[in-house]
Amino acid sequence: MPDEGESCEELLNLLHQRLVATGEWTVLLGQLRNMLEEDGWDVRLREHAEKEAKAQEPLNLASLVAKLDPYAQSTLPESVRAAISEKLREFLDRNLEDA
Known part of the structure; x- marks a missing residue:
């Protein structure tokens, strides 16, 4: 009997494959990117990353x-x-309706 973690991982992989195959993955990534840019999250993350990188020795x-x-x-x-x-x-x- 497969453990629950493997089953969940398999379902996530199947979902990802379906998203990619239908082109929905690209659409969702674009929407996510736009929402994060509108919020300014990407700028805050980049600024935080630069601060963390400068504090590392060596990088x-x-x-x-x-x-x-x-x-x-x-x-x-x-x-x-x-x-x-x-x-x-x-x-x-x-997609569950189509399955």
């Missing part, structure tokens, strides 16, 4: 990314998260 990309990931996730605007989640739900609803 280490893996370490920098490890520091930026939690910051990026915690500062993601809830309105953007909700909007993209809703678009994913709509996509799932449309």
Whole structure:
């Protein structure tokens, strides 16, 4: 019996494949990028990244990314998260009907 984590991972991979195959992935990425730019999140993240990079000696990309990931996730605007989640739900609803 496959464990629940593997099953969830498999479902996420299938969802990603379907999003890519239908072109919805590209559409969602564009919408996400626009929402984040309108909010100024991308500028704040870049400024934070520059500050973190200047503080590192020597600069280490893996370490920098490890520091930026939690910051990026915690500062993601809830309105953007909700909007993209809703678009994913709509996509799932449309595609579950087709399955």
